[in-house]
Amino acid sequence: RKEVEQDPGPFNVPEGATVAFNCTYSNSASQSFFWYRQDCRKEPKLLMSVYSSGNEDGRFTAQLNRASQYISLLIRDSKLSDSATYLCVVNPRDAGGTSYGKLTFGQGTILTVHP
Amino acid sequence: ETGVTQTPRHLVMGMTNKKSLKCEQHLGHNAMYWYKQSAKKPLELMFVYSLEERVENNSVPSRFSPECPNSSHLFLHLHTLQPEDSALYLCASSQENLPETQYFGPGTRLLVL
Numbered sequence: 001r002k003e004v005e006q007d008p009g010p011f012n013v014p015e016g017a018t019v020a021f022n023c024t025y026s027n028s029a030s031q032s033f034f035w036y037r038q039d040c041r042k043e044p045k046l047l048m049s050v051y052s053s054g055n056e057d058g059r060f061t062a063q064l065n066r067a068s069q070y071i072s073l074l075i076r077d078s079k080l081s082d083s084a085t086y087l088c089v090v091n092p093r094d095a096g097g098t099s100y101g102k103l104t105f106g107q108g109t110i111l112t113v114h115p
Numbered sequence: 116e117t118g119v120t121q122t123p124r125h126l127v128m129g130m131t132n133k134k135s136l137k138c139e140q141h142l143g144h145n146a147m148y149w150y151k152q153s154a155k156k157p158l159e160l161m162f163v164y165s166l167e168e169r170v171e172n173n174s175v176p177s178r179f180s181p182e183c184p185n186s187s188h189l190f191l192h193l194h195t196l197q198p199e200d201s202a203l204y205l206c207a208s209s210q211e212n213l214p215e216t217q218y219f220g221p222g223t224r225l226l227v228l
Binding site: 002004032034042043044045046049087091102103104105106107108 | 163205
């Protein structure tokens with residue numbers, strides 16, 4: 001089983017649509033969770049952290065379900081500029097609680113927003 | 116803002132060549148990372164340097180050799196690579212006490228012939 005699993009898509013949606021991405025992770029000791037965004041032929045950039053209580057940043061809402069080891073990202077009112085690959089990222093920790101920044105990335109979900 | 120820079124941006128090399136990738140961060144961070152991104156595969160962490168000390172080597176073949184002379188610079192020395200090593204090599208940096216928030220450079224796109 002992959003450590004971080006995402007539906008690769010692609011998701012093709014019209015402007016203004018609402019789209020949701022899901023992600024599951026296998027390491028139950030994981031402590032922190034993130035969504036990164038990677039534009040075509042560019043580097044990944046942090047989009048938002050994901051907290052247990054759920055968090056929102058403008059049109060973006062992230063949710064975490066620790067019991068199900070599941071993370072989601074919801075994008076409302078999609079814009080053309082939202083077209084990118086969305087990477088689910090998990091920071092597992094070892095038995096001693098150390099992570100050393102060992103971020104584990106999912107394969108990414110491709111989103112294309114069209115006019 | 117060019118917080119993390121990488122050179123060269125593109126590199127073509129033969130299997131017998133020796134080359135080096137360079138990464139420089141201008142963010143005042145003290146942890147640096149090398150990742151490999153192959154087509155249709157997730158980013159793979161290769162090496163982690165924290166406070167100039169290597170703290171992680173993620174089972175990377177010895178034909179890849181990292182070097183971190185100071186907290187602002189990171190190198191990846193390459194020798195006798197294989198065609199399957201062709202990929203995008205990304206450098207990232209962070210504060211060592213905030214390893215989850217990493218800033219990536221633009222990457223070096225490597226082709227091994």
